[in-house]
Amino acid sequence: MTVQNKVVIITGASSGIGEASAKLLAANGAKVVLGARREAKLSQIAADIRQHGGQATYAVTDVTKAASVQALVATAKKEFGTVDVIFNNAGIMPSSPISALHVDEWDAMIDINIKGVLNGIAAVMPEFTAQRHGQIITTSSVAGIKSFPGAGVYGATKFAVRNLMEVIRMESAQEGTNIRTATLYPAAINTELLHTITDEQTSAGMKQLYETVGITPDAVARVVNFAIEQPVDVNISEFTIYPTKQA
DSSP, X not given: OOOTTOEEEEESTTSHHHHHHHHHHHHTTOEEEEEESOHHHHHHHHHHHHHTTOEEEEEEOOTTSHHHHHHHHHHHHHHHSOOOEEEEOOOOOOOOOGGGOOHHHHHHHIIIIIIHHHHHHHHHHHHHHHHTOEEEEEEOOGGGTSOOTTOHHHHHHHHHHHHHHHHHHHHHHHHTXXXXXXXXXXXXXXXXXXXXXXXXXXXXXXXXXXXXXXBOTHHXXXXXXXXXXXXXXXXXXXXXXXXXXXX
């Protein structure tokens, strides 16, 4: 039960849960491959990991573009020879009431939170199927298991992820390809997600909640590490991560 030498691709790796997961996994011996849109951040994180004795590489990645995610997988194979895990972590949360009709933000959430995950799955599925093992971890949200006013479209994208991941697990078991899945449902975790909320009333309420009960992304990173280190015949498929203080 170890992450040692596992090759782990992480999207949304330039901050928050992705950055924390990359650093923890690398510290524990994994070989991490970072993908996000901000090259300066990726370069710095990879350099920090290497400075502390870890192994890391990166590629600028836009998860809404299938070719970009395929290139990230190619980078992993070129640098480390294989892929064991993809952590589909990229996401945005511009929550608002449906009646506010922030339609452009709806489209962006669908493109990143659903299509971005699908692009990650499509990029690794041929590899995982051929080698008959692999793991797909995806960040959903507590809004993917509960309904919250002000988060209708965001929640819809996260409910979709929940269904998608469970179907992959079931189909892989039927097909004998041994692909494990894990879906994460974080609650109030202090990340840059809050910066994507443009609706003033929603933003104010969320900021107050997070300032009161929010915890650091390291909490989720430890769960990611735990999911990966399980034996290959064990699939723990869902993790809900709440701050203890959050009702």
